[in-house]
Amino acid sequence: MTLLVTVITPTTGCSLLARAMASVAAQSYKPIQHMVVIDGAECGAPARSIIAGRPVDVIELPYATGRDKFNGHRIYGAGTFLCRGDVVCFLDEDNWMDRDHIESLVNVLMKGNEWAYSLRKIVDQDGNLVCFDNCESLGKWPSVLSDRDYLVDVNCFMLPKVLALKLTPLWYRKARTPGVSEVDRVLTKVLREKTQRFDSNYRYSLNYCAGRTSTSVRASFFLKGNAVMERRFPMGLPWSPLSKATQ
Numbered sequence: 664m665t666l667l668v669t670v671i672t673p674t675t676g677c678s679l680l681a682r683a684m685a686s687v688a689a690q691s692y693k694p695i696q697h698m699v700v701i702d703g704a705e706c707g708a709p710a711r712s713i714i715a716g717r718p719v720d721v722i723e724l725p726y727a728t729g730r731d732k733f734n735g736h737r738i739y740g741a742g743t744f745l746c747r748g749d750v751v752c753f754l755d756e757d758n759w760m761d762r763d764h765i766e767s768l769v770n771v772l773m774k775g776n777e778w779a780y781s782l783r784k785i786v787d788q789d790g791n792l793v794c795f796d797n798c799e800s801l802g803k804w805p806s807v808l809s810d811r812d813y814l815v816d817v818n819c820f821m822l823p824k825v826l827a828l829k830l831t832p833l834w835y836r837k838a839r840t841p842g843v844s845e846v847d848r849v850l851t852k853v854l855r856e857k858t859q860r861f862d863s864n865y866r867y868s869l870n871y872c873a874g875r876t877s878t879s880v881r882a883s884f885f886l887k888g889n890a891v892m893e894r895r896f897p898m899g900l901p902w903s904p905l906s907k908a909t910q
Contacts, residue, residue, distance in 0.1 A: 669748025673735030676709030686759035692766035703727030732837035740834030798888030
């Protein structure tokens with residue numbers, strides 16, 4: 664059985680959307696539905712000018728759902744119900760995928776895993792590589808912040824639709840709100856607790872743009888965090904592709 668993969672992307676008409684769409688269109692895996700959701704009528708004209716001629720399915724909302732720190736969260740939740748795919752991925756408009764991102768994650772699912780995740784590269788606003796994220800979005804391993812802090816970045820997930828639908832209420836939460844856990848950490852916690860088998864593609868196949876907005880994590884966080892993790896794992900980082908290849 665060939666799985667149809669849906670990639671959901673909320674957009675406000677950011678120019679970086681073109682790069683995100685191009686990365687999905689260039690995936691080695693087929694078939695893919697790329698669902699691009701325009702978040703509000705005021706974003707319609709700039710978004711449509713970027714989307715024109717692209718092989719995507721477009722939904723335009725009459726008002727913005729990402730205001731008041733909701734970002735793309737509600738679109739990701741609602742889009743899970745609306746998409747055609749057997750499997751769902753989430754892609755912010757300022758991030759992009761390596762060509763083998765989806766294929767490598769599908770391969771993880773086909774090995775009997777209930778869900779899959781990738782590692783990520785940290786890039787600047789011009790798309791230049793800053794570093795690999797070896798300190799935060801590590802899935803099976805705790806982050807640099809705490810031995811109880813586990814994270815898979817939203818953009819790194821691949822979830823079967825049946826599983827993703829069960830998680831949709833978790834998307835209704837604001838970002839960067841005191842006392843409220845971030846949605847990606849909540850998703851990671853619930854998935855780790857409620858599923859028995861999951862794994863990574865052990866590839867840094869998602870490109871994460873750091874520091875683009877005032878609330879974005881800065882590249883310096885990853886550079887400092889990576890140095891800490893290298894001291895923590897002097898024999899090699901257990902999640903890195905090099906370490907996995909030697910096991």
